[in-house]
Amino acid sequence: MPPVNGTFCVTIMKDRCINARMPGKCATCVEVCPYDVYAIDQLGQVRVQNYNACVGCRICSEFCPEDAIRINPAESEFLVRSPWTFPQVEEIHYKSLTGEYMLRGFGTMGGYWPSFxxxxxxxxxxxxxxxxxxxxxxxxxxxxxxxxxxxxxxxxxxxxxxxxxxxxxxxxxxxxxxxxxxxxxxxxxxxxxxxxxxxxxxxxxxxxxxxxxxxxxxxxxxxxxxxxxxxxxxxxxxxxxxxxxxxxxxxxxxxxxxxxxxxxxxxxxxxxxxxxxxxxxxxxxxxxxxxxxxxxxxxxxxxxxxxxxxxxxxxxxxxxxxxxxxxxxxxxxxxxxxxxxxxxxxxxxxxxxxxxxxxxxxxxxxxxxxxxxxxxxxxxxxxxxxxxxxxxxxxxxxxxxxxxxxxxxxxxxxxxxxxxxxxxxxxxxxxxxxxxxxxxxxxxxxxxxxxxxxxxxxxxxxxxxxxxxxxxxxxxxxxLSEEDLRAMEPNIAAVTGLKLIGYEKKLSIWENGR
Amino acid sequence: MSRVLNAKDKDLRTVSAELKSCLSDGEIVIKNAAHLHGLCGGLKTGKITIHGDSGDYLGVLNDGATLRVTGNAGRYLADNMTRGYVLVEGDCGYGAGAYCYGGTIVVYGHAGDFTAVMNKGATILVAGDVGDEVATYMLAGDLIIVGDAGKNLGNYLIRGNIYIRGQWASLGHNTRVQEMMPDDVAKLRGYLEEYGIQADPADFQKIVRLSERPFYKSKPTR
Missing domain, CATH: 3.20.20.70 (Aldolase class I)
Structure with missing residues (x-):
């Protein structure tokens, strides 16, 4: 299955990890992860079995008694390959293999639209x-x-x-x-x-x-x-x-x-x-x-x-x-x-x-x-x-x-x-x-x-x-009124009708109260 | 002796207040109510006859009352009913029995398009014909059609049964014709006799769902 919101680097710091010191002990991360990112091998050692399954929820890090887990976004993927980021490539693979579209929860992934x-x-x-x-x-x-x-x-x-x-x-x-x-x-x-x-x-x-x-x-x-x-x-x-x-x-x-x-x-x-x-x-x-x-x-x-x-x-x-x-x-x-x-x-x-x-x-x-x-x-x-x-x-x-x-x-x-x-x-x-x-x-x-x-x-x-x-x-x-706000750039001033900083007036397209 | 309410030139709030004040007095007859939409909504008790035609949304959210219309009923008859009975001696419009969770609707005339849409448990009996898209996304309950049906009958049927004596223009997605069993015939005979509709239960065909999960076109990302 393709990643939901990008890929994550899952790092277990062996010097802190209880399991690394004592295989067979402490597998909290394995227990709490609902996505099966971690597994225990035959020797009782915890290992990361599926990096792609990590959604970045950080429940493992939160529960880890020794604070031994770090979850970081694999940002270089976003920067280097855009627009063909890793999730985008995986999404196309998923659709081409299954004929099914992607579903997601929790709203947008960000974008270049006007914001507060x-x-x-x-x-x-x-x-x-x-x-x-x-x-x-x-x-x-x-x-x-x-x-x-x-x-x-x-x-x-x-x-x-x-x-x-x-x-x-x-x-x-x-x-x-x-x-x-x-x-x-x-x-x-x-x-x-x-x-x-x-x-x-x-x-x-x-x-x-x-x-x-x-x-x-x-x-x-x-x-x-x-x-x-x-x-x-x-x-x-x-x-x-x-x-x-x-x-x-x-x-x-x-x-x-x-x-x-x-x-x-x-x-x-x-x-x-x-x-x-x-x-x-x-x-x-x-x-x-x-x-x-x-x-x-x-x-x-x-x-x-x-x-x-x-x-x-x-x-x-x-x-x-x-x-x-x-x-x-x-x-x-x-x-x-x-x-x-x-x-x-x-x-x-x-x-x-x-x-x-x-x-x-x-x-x-x-x-x-x-x-x-x-x-x-x-x-x-x-x-x-x-x-x-x-x-x-x-x-x-x-x-x-x-x-x-x-x-x-x-x-x-x-x-x-x-x-x-x-x-x-x-x-x-x-x-x-x-x-x-x-x-x-x-x-x-x-x-x-x-x-x-x-x-x-x-x-x-x-x-x-x-x-x-x-x-x-x-x-x-x-x-409260519009007078209590100012737009920081022309685009948001055009969209909202707020006065533009520096200019201290509404843009002309908003004259006459539009 | 029934109590008579004249709804002529009165608004919904006024008629509802009068109705609720005399619900325990026995049978109530409401006259001149065709202009009122949403009349008798959410009632838990009462035996009410609408003399003549009724407006839209008659008996919406009905929760136990028995309503009878001597003329025609408007659209969305007994919308989202959970319990009770609604009987119409004439025809009724679009969307009769939409979203019902329970109760019984009997229409002695014809019913319009989208009858029993998203029915979740009511029994709906139409002595005449029904329109298009009837029983769309029905989740439970029985729809009994003595006459004919239009296009897309039972579209995206999830559960429940459609019994039809006449013809249909086309069946909707996720439907199939299933053989009538003795239990089905006995059930139909009971309803037809109870409501005085002349029809032989053996003449009906039964339409049921094809799959319980007709929507599975896409899966979660994980």
């Missing part, structure tokens, strides 16, 4: 409102979804959410961790399209046990149940179990395609929730079989509101396509919030060419989406969440200053749980138990510990956002 990195934050000095004191003054980070449209609006403590990642794509333990992390921080966890893990419904409210007798985590979060094209595990009870319903139109990993859960991950438990045969691929349709036009979508929103007794908000999730038109359509359909997923992100399994080359980069989605909301007079009323490669408070600040109301952390949440971004989620052998259904691997993920890590990540990121908000002279994230 080419935008800088403008701090406040004398010509603008004075900076706020992060240590002695308050800063509002709260976001409310559905304030005017439903009876139980969602009040996010921080403008963050964990976007849809289904039970099936993720292990049960990872789903539980997301619920605990959201409960500890007062944000959203989203079921994705794989049905409901029963424990989520009480964990998300901060309860330690199913009887809801002990509330362990404050302030409690919000569970969004996703309504998607596959409708796996969906019933009236499921729809009513959430604090909101998200209608999935598309996702960043594979816009224009349906969910893609490979048979390797369809265990007995997941098959029962989804209603598919064990081991069979669960491939969601690319479109709704019960929606033919926008009028049908409006009716879908109407009956979902009716079934949930007009209590909870209705959200939409879009892939990166035509942000202006798509966002306008969601507003017309009756959305309370819209999550817009960018090309850069995407945790789901997808054909490699789709993940890598289909859709609009995240940063370029925001200006047209915000313009659509402003043109319709609903900016800051219908909430806009940006997903896709969001990493930290700096990315969040930039998205918010460009007009978004919040951001989602998908891949970052997985990394916060312990993931090392080896990009082999779809294989089902996640060494950290996050995207695996193997009981042995799942046992490596403690939901409470992972939930605590998620909460730590969210709180630290919120602090970053707070620092940036206050140093630019604001005490409320709703006051």
């Amino acid at each position: 990195d080419n935008i800088t934050v403008v701090p406040s000095q004398i010509a603008s409102p004075a900076p706020r004191d992060k240590y002695r003054e308050e800063c509002n980070l709260e976001v409310v979804i559905g304030e005017d449209t439903c009876e139980r609006p969602i009040r996010l403590r921080y403008p963050f959410l964990f976007p849809a990642m289904s039970f099936g794509a993720l292990s049960k333990e990872a789903r539980m961790a997301l619920a605990i992390g959201a409960a500890m921080t007062g944000i959203i966890s989203n079921t994705g399209e794989g049905g409901l893990v029963r424990d989520e419904t009480w964990l998300i409210k901060g309860y330690e046990n199913e009887e809801r007798t002990l509330r362990r985590w404050e302030p409690g979060g919000y569970l969004i149940v996703q309504w998607s094209t596959g409708r796996w595990g969906v019933s009236a009870d499921y729809v009513r179990a959430g604090d909101g319903v998200e209608i999935k139109i598309g996702q960043g990993a594979k816009p224009g395609m349906g969910g893609h859960l490979l048979g390797a991950k369809v265990t007995e438990e997941i098959a029962a929730v989804r209603g598919v045969p064990i081991g069979s691929d669960a491939l969601s349709p690319c479109r709704y079989y019960d929606v033919q036009d926008l009028e049908d979508m409006k009716r879908m929103v109407a009956f979902l509101r009716d079934i949930t007794d007009y209590q909870v908000p209705i959200l939409f999730k879009l892939g990166p396509s035509r942000p202006y038109e798509d966002v306008a359509a969601c507003v017309e359909a009756g959305a309370d919030a819209i999550s817009l997923d960018g090309l850069v992100g995407g945790t789901g399994a997808s054909p490699a060419v789709v993940t890598q080359g289909v859709g609009i980069p995240t940063v370029a989605l925001i200006p047209p989406a915000v313009r659509a909301l402003k043109d319709l007079g609903v900016h800051r009323k219908v909430k806009l969440f940006i997903l896709g490669g969001m990493r930290n408070g700096l990315d969040a600040y930039k998205a918010l200053a460009m007009g978004a109301d919040g951001v989602g952390f998908g891949a970052a949440a997985e990394i916060a749980m312990g993931c090392r971004a080896c990009m082999a989620c779809h294989v089902g052998r996640c060494p950290y138990g996050i995207t695996s259904q193997d009981p042995v691997l799942r046992a490596r993920l403690n939901p409470v510990e992972a939930g605590q890590r998620l909460a730590n990540f969210i709180k630290a990121t919120a602090e970053e956002l707070k620092i940036l908000t206050m140093l630019s002279g604001h005490d409320d994230i709703r006051d």
